[in-house]
Amino acid sequence: MTNNSNKEKxxxxxxxxxxxSRRSFLKFCAATASMMAxxxxxxxxxxxxxxxxxxxxxxxxxxxxCTGCTESLTRAHTATIExxxxxxxSLDYHHTLQAASGHAAEEAREAAMNENWGKYILVVDxxxxxxxxxxxxIAGISNLDMFMQTxxxxxxxxxVGTCAAYGGIPHADPNPTGAYSxxxxxxxxxxxxxxxxxxxxxxKAGEGSVVSKPIISVPGCPPIPVVITGVLTHFLTFGTIPxxxxxxxxxxxxxxxxxxxxxxxxxYDKGLFAETFDDEGAxxxxxxxxxxxxGPTTYNACATTKWNDGTSxxxxxxxxxxxxxxxxxxxGGGFYKALSMPTENxxxxxxxTxxxxxxVGVALGAMNKSKKNNAVAAHNKTTIDDLEK
Amino acid sequence: xxxxxxxxxxxxIGDDLTHNVKPLLHEIKHGLDKLVETGQTSIIxxxxxxxxPGEEDKILSMLGQGExxxxxxxxxxxxxxxxxxxxxxxxxxxxxxxHIISRFIEVTxxxxxxxxxxxxxMAAYSRLTVSLEDNV
Amino acid sequence: xxxxxxxxxxxxxxxxxxxxxxxxxVIIRFAEILLxxxxxxxxxxxxxxxxSGLRTIITRSIPDKGTFQRSMFTVVAGYIFHLGxxxxxxLFAPHILMFKDIFGFGWPSLPTPVVDAMAIVTIIALFxxxxxxxxxxxxxxxxxxxxxxxxxxxxxxxxxxxxAFHRIGMTxxxxxxxxxxxxxxxxxxxxxxxxxxxxxxxxxxxxxxxxSGYRGVKS
Ligand code: SF4
Ligand code: SF4
Numbered sequence: 001m002t003n004n005s006n007k008e009k010x011x012x013x014x015x016x017x018x019x020x021s022r023r024s025f026l027k028f029c030a031a032t033a034s035m036m037a038x039x040x041x042x043x044x045x046x047x048x049x050x051x052x053x054x055x056x057x058x059x060x061x062x063x064x065x066c067t068g069c070t071e072s073l074t075r076a077h078t079a080t081i082e083x084x085x086x087x088x089x090s091l092d093y094h095h096t097l098q099a100a101s102g103h104a105a106e107e108a109r110e111a112a113m114n115e116n117w118g119k120y121i122l123v124v125d126x127x128x129x130x131x132x133x134x135x136x137x138i139a140g141i142s143n144l145d146m147f148m149q150t151x152x153x154x155x156x157x158x159x160v161g162t163c164a165a166y167g168g169i170p171h172a173d174p175n176p177t178g179a180y181s182x183x184x185x186x187x188x189x190x191x192x193x194x195x196x197x198x199x200x201x202x203x204k205a206g207e208g209s210v211v212s213k214p215i216i217s218v219p220g221c222p223p224i225p226v227v228i229t230g231v232l233t234h235f236l237t238f239g240t241i242p243x244x245x246x247x248x249x250x251x252x253x254x255x256x257x258x259x260x261x262x263x264x265x266x267x268y269d270k271g272l273f274a275e276t277f278d279d280e281g282a283x284x285x286x287x288x289x290x291x292x293x294x295g296p297t298t299y300n301a302c303a304t305t306k307w308n309d310g311t312s313x314x315x316x317x318x319x320x321x322x323x324x325x326x327x328x329x330x331x332g333g334g335f336y337k338a339l340s341m342p343t344e345n346x347x348x349x350x351x352x353t354x355x356x357x358x359x360v361g362v363a364l365g366a367m368n369k370s371k372k373n374n375a376v377a378a379h380n381k382t383t384i385d386d387l388e389k
Numbered sequence: 390x391x392x393x394x395x396x397x398x399x400x401x402i403g404d405d406l407t408h409n410v411k412p413l414l415h416e417i418k419h420g421l422d423k424l425v426e427t428g429q430t431s432i433i434x435x436x437x438x439x440x441x442p443g444e445e446d447k448i449l450s451m452l453g454q455g456e457x458x459x460x461x462x463x464x465x466x467x468x469x470x471x472x473x474x475x476x477x478x479x480x481x482x483x484x485x486x487x488h489i490i491s492r493f494i495e496v497t498x499x500x501x502x503x504x505x506x507x508x509x510x511m512a513a514y515s516r517l518t519v520s521l522e523d524n525v
Numbered sequence: 526x527x528x529x530x531x532x533x534x535x536x537x538x539x540x541x542x543x544x545x546x547x548x549x550x551v552i553i554r555f556a557e558i559l560l561x562x563x564x565x566x567x568x569x570x571x572x573x574x575x576x577s578g579l580r581t582i583i584t585r586s587i588p589d590k591g592t593f594q595r596s597m598f599t600v601v602a603g604y605i606f607h608l609g610x611x612x613x614x615x616l617f618a619p620h621i622l623m624f625k626d627i628f629g630f631g632w633p634s635l636p637t638p639v640v641d642a643m644a645i646v647t648i649i650a651l652f653x654x655x656x657x658x659x660x661x662x663x664x665x666x667x668x669x670x671x672x673x674x675x676x677x678x679x680x681x682x683x684x685x686x687x688x689a690f691h692r693i694g695m696t697x698x699x700x701x702x703x704x705x706x707x708x709x710x711x712x713x714x715x716x717x718x719x720x721x722x723x724x725x726x727x728x729x730x731x732x733x734x735x736x737s738g739y740r741g742v743k744s
Binding site: 016020021022023024026027028030031033034035037039040041043261262263266303304305310312316 | 408432433434436437438439440441442444461463464467480482488489490491493501502505506507508509512
């Protein structure tokens with residue numbers, strides 16, 4: 001999609017050749033530091049690194065997904081910045097954004113792969129079905145095959161969105177397609193638990209040692225746009241993987257929970273809660289815990305980075321957090337059930353149990369009583385002889 | 390803000406919600422002290438601090454307007470203003486669509502972005518040279 | 526199993542299992558106690574059973590001067606941790622929500638920092654009674670393994686709850702799940718240990734008073 005002539009130039013050179021002044025570049029770096037949640041002290045470092053950064057090639061694969069992640073990305077609000085980043089990466093293949101399709105597009109992908117083998121970034125959105133290769137195919141190639149082949153030559157894999165990061169909606173109970181996340185598919189592959197991979201793919205996956213590829217997860221349904229670009233920018237700037245948490249998420253964005261950075265937190269602490277969506281508490285902006293807020297168990301950057309041009313984030317518009325950047329957030333017993341509530345109908349369980357137990361109790365009681373009566377009947381008085389035995 | 394704005398529905402302004410406003414202002418005070426004592430500048434990224442709706446405006450209005458206001462045209466607009474406290478600057482970057490992309494409080498004698506940059510000066514020198522050669 | 530899956534399990538099937546054991550266990554034990562019956566007392570009643578029983582429920586809950594002076598520590602620490610348990614269990618907003626989900630009604634909560642402080646006080650009191658139990662020769666002698674197990678399953682939800690609230694060491698979903706799991710352990714142990722006194726205490730105090738009342742003596 002971008003012309004290859006620019007590929008060998010550094011980002012600084014590309015910018016200068018386009019008449020971007022140093023001052024504009026500094027502004028860009030300042031915005032980037034802010035976006036990547038880095039300390040402003042990093043701005044000169046970012047400037048220096050970006051000056052000499054080379055354009056990485058990016059292949060973007062979409063599997064079982066809803067295009068929400070791409071939609072989110074293309075609505076990244078810092079238009080200037082994003083376009084700079086997109087100009088500086090070479091997006092060689094993106095199902096949704098590219099005009100070409102079918103075999104021609106696949107040839108382009110293979111060409112980009114061969115040219116940059118071992119160096120390109122693979123971005124995946126959507127989960128990968130493993131039950132039947134036919135569930136999701138592109139140009140006749142199953143998602144599984146395409147993923148494995150492309151992953152084999154990647155420098156790093158970025159799982160964009162909750163589906164790629166954890167399986168997401170396709171993976172939700174009862175998971176009809178056997179959908180798994182990028183991480184799980186690779187794990188299954190290394191445990192030899194995958195069927196339906198072509199032998200050609202197997203060979204390629206082994207050769208590229210798919211098993212040891214670094215994976216960065218950028219979950220969210222969808223992820224915050226600047227978080228997606230922030231991760232790409234980090235890679236572009238420093239050529240390294242950002243620091244990740246135990247679920248493979250960049251700590252810069254997922255280091256703190258929504259609850260920890262929520263401006264409604266003082267209300268939580270005071271015990272002031274909205275009980276319904278239209279009561280006094282809701283109008284006064286009280287904590288949404290009772291309305292099912294999953295902020296306390298959700299790690300994401302919404303509370304500071306915010307959405308829609310930095311306008312607000314869901315809690316700010318009065319809706320509880322759904323927990324979209326955590327695994328299995330669809331199976332948590334309901335978006336409007338408070339975290340401390342049981343996910344099953346405990347009342348019913350308790351009533352049925354009580355009824356059953358009452359019957360058992362009566363039976364046991366009767367048994368004990370007859371035991372007692374028998375014991376009384378069989379009771380012999382102790383005599384001196386007994387004690388001397 | 391009108392009574393009907395959606396923003397007012399959920400949000401109370403002026404209710405020191407996050408308790409981050411005061412510490413931030415104190416940090417600025419320390420920054421000024423450092424600037425005078427050691428000449429060291431400091432930058433605070435306003436986007437990195439959890440602020441309740443309205444708190445950013447509160448901070449800005451408390452800092453007020455000083456003597457200098459500058460506008461840059463560099464990949465969209467940027468505003469650089471000195472607050473009523475000399476040495477405390479607000480730097481706001483906008484993108485092409487006039488959305489704020491970042492906002493910093495800088496404690497310095499002059500925000501770096503206002504200074505002419507060496508690379509640009511060098512480019513300017515050669516451009517001027519070329520245009521002089523052309524015109525003479 | 527991911528941490529959220531773990532959390533969903535303890536909030537769902539895990540909780541269900543615990544509730545089944547708890548409810549069934551409590552009811553069966555009650556049935557056993559009540560259905561066993563007592564021999565009819567053929568002596569003539571010299572006073573009212575009911576009023577004496579009710580009075581005793583109250584009087585036995587307030588230590589008399591002698592007892593208080595003899596075992597001040599046990600009384601004070603005992604009261605503190607029982608009250609603390611009551612506050613942390615029943616007056617913490619998220620807990621009330623859970624009760625509301627089960628019973629269909631809720632009640633007002635205390636501010637979180639108050640409950641938080643109470644949790645610490647309760648934990649300290651529980652440790653104090655444990656140390657007392659282990660250092661007092663008589664108490665130590667009459668303590669069984671069950672006493673220590675009961676102590677453990679009581680303090681675990683407090684500690685895990687405190688850690689989960691302050692998110693120390695692990696991520697929030699895991700901490701919350703561990704906290705709920707520890708409560709489920711408590712629920713499962715409850716009917717089969719002396720934790721049952723929570724329910725039987727009223728009954729047995731009444732019974733003690735009723736016997737005295739029948740005989741016409743002060744209890
Ligand atoms: S609204 Fe949600 S995230 Fe915010 S304080 Fe309440 S529970 Fe926490
Ligand atoms: S507030 Fe929660 S559910 Fe909403 S986008 Fe952020 S992490 Fe996802």
